[in-house]
Amino acid sequence: MNILLLKVPKIKMKKFLVIILIHFAIFLPMGVFPEDVEEYVLSESPYGLTFDGTNFWYIDTKRRALYKIDEIGRQEVFNLNIAKLTGVTFDPREGKIFVASSRLILKVEPNTGGVTDRIHVPIDKIGGIASVGGALYILNSENGKIAIYPT
Numbered sequence: 001m002n003i004l005l006l007k008v009p010k011i012k013m014k015k016f017l018v019i020i021l022i023h024f025a026i027f028l029p030m031g032v033f034p035e036d037v038e039e040y041v042l043s044e045s046p047y048g049l050t051f052d053g054t055n056f057w058y059i060d061t062k063r064r065a066l067y068k069i070d071e072i073g074r075q076e077v078f079n080l081n082i083a084k085l086t087g088v089t090f091d092p093r094e095g096k097i098f099v100a101s102s103r104l105i106l107k108v109e110p111n112t113g114g115v116t117d118r119i120h121v122p123i124d125k126i127g128g129i130a131s132v133g134g135a136l137y138i139l140n141s142e143n144g145k146i147a148i149y150p151t
Helices: 011-032
Strands: 046-052 056-060 065-070 075-079 087-093 096-101 104-108 113-118 127-130 133-139 145-150
Touching: 046 075, 056 087, 087 133
Parallel strands: 046 087, 087 127
Antiparallel strands: 046 056, 056 065, 065 075, 087 096, 096 104, 104 113, 127 133, 133 145
């Protein structure tokens, strides 16, 4: 086995440590994310987040509402007047937003915020919802299982 040795110029330890300290002083304060992160102020009790390809959507559990946020941070509120909102997802196949509540899934038209369908499910504590391939995956927080319902 041949070992290749490179000739490295000798640097005094003090000089080496100064270089390392300068490196950390310059790059460490930058952190992982830049300082100028853009943020949007949300409602009082935001919960869940989904994206429809153009807008972000979240629910507010206290206001019982669905919020749409566009690319510049403008928000539109759709009052659902349903207690215990627990999840939100976008179904790209149907182009609808699904909002979960206790024993109920609402299908919402994104352009108007109108509820187009109510799907009753036998799950009291829905921990989350996802739409994949024409089915709703609903997390049951009581038994730790995921129920799959075709849409």
